[in-house]
Amino acid sequence: MTTALAPQTAPWTPAEFEDRLRTVAQERYHDRHPFNVRMHEGDLSRDEVRSWIANRFHYQRHIPVKDALITAKLDSSRLRRMWLRRIEDHDGRGEGEGGIERWLRLGEAAGLDREDLLSGDAVLPGVRLAVEGYVNFCRLRPPLEAVAASLTELTAPGLMRRRIDAFELHYRWIEPDGLAYFRTRVDQGRRDSAEALALVLEWAVTREQQERAIAALTFKCDVLWALLDAVQYDAVRYDAVRGRG
Numbered sequence: 001m002t003t004a005l006a007p008q009t010a011p012w013t014p015a016e017f018e019d020r021l022r023t024v025a026q027e028r029y030h031d032r033h034p035f036n037v038r039m040h041e042g043d044l045s046r047d048e049v050r051s052w053i054a055n056r057f058h059y060q061r062h063i064p065v066k067d068a069l070i071t072a073k074l075d076s077s078r079l080r081r082m083w084l085r086r087i088e089d090h091d092g093r094g095e096g097e098g099g100i101e102r103w104l105r106l107g108e109a110a111g112l113d114r115e116d117l118l119s120g121d122a123v124l125p126g127v128r129l130a131v132e133g134y135v136n137f138c139r140l141r142p143p144l145e146a147v148a149a150s151l152t153e154l155t156a157p158g159l160m161r162r163r164i165d166a167f168e169l170h171y172r173w174i175e176p177d178g179l180a181y182f183r184t185r186v187d188q189g190r191r192d193s194a195e196a197l198a199l200v201l202e203w204a205v206t207r208e209q210q211e212r213a214i215a216a217l218t219f220k221c222d223v224l225w226a227l228l229d230a231v232q233y234d235a236v237r238y239d240a241v242r243g244r245g
């Protein structure tokens, strides 16, 4: 005797699954975090912008590490080549190239010292934990979940454009060349998210796999949110210490 699948375990159609992924990537994304809202409105002090740049550098420098962990799990040359390109995007092909270098230049354009950024001394405990959480997630989970976690990049290009506008309008004390990182990421993020989405749609065949992909993306949104919680809390604490809080 065959039993029909219960309706709740039937897979979503690819269109419905994609729609659910996009909804998570929009509704839970950190563009809605109060710190980002304040950034876009021009409310951040110079110290707050600098703290964000220094703390976000910790995230940036770990992106190629987590991409190397994902690459090691991929089982074809085509897929590994695809993922290796992400590592090159961040590390460059030689000294003085790539996204990490561009982020260091953003820091310098905002008045931060390259050596201080590289030392990691300004990185907050909550930021360390959030980034470690993401790296370990990609280390421990199967490729489907690790790739699905990168799908926050479905929403990232829109945020990059918004950030460029906000920086040009409100934070003119940052030298314009420093914004090169964000300009480059608009197209890279679009390409990366399109590739990752195609893989997730192909690999998640059962309802359980689809739900795992949604959970992975939800987790990643929480990583980005927690990172900004730490930066925001530090700013509040700093204000209180100086009697402004």
Ligand SMILES: O=C(O)c1cc(C(=O)O)c2c(n1)C(=O)C(=O)c1cc(C(=O)O)[nH]c1-2
Pocket (backbone or CB within 6 Å): 063, 099, 149, 150, 151, 152, 153, 156, 159, 185, 224
């Ligand atoms: O500034 C941002 O808001 C933002 C967000 C994200 C993201 O959504 O994960 C990434 C980036 N930037 C980014 O620059 C980047 O290289 C990147 C790689 C990834 C990833 O998970 O593979 N996300 C992001």
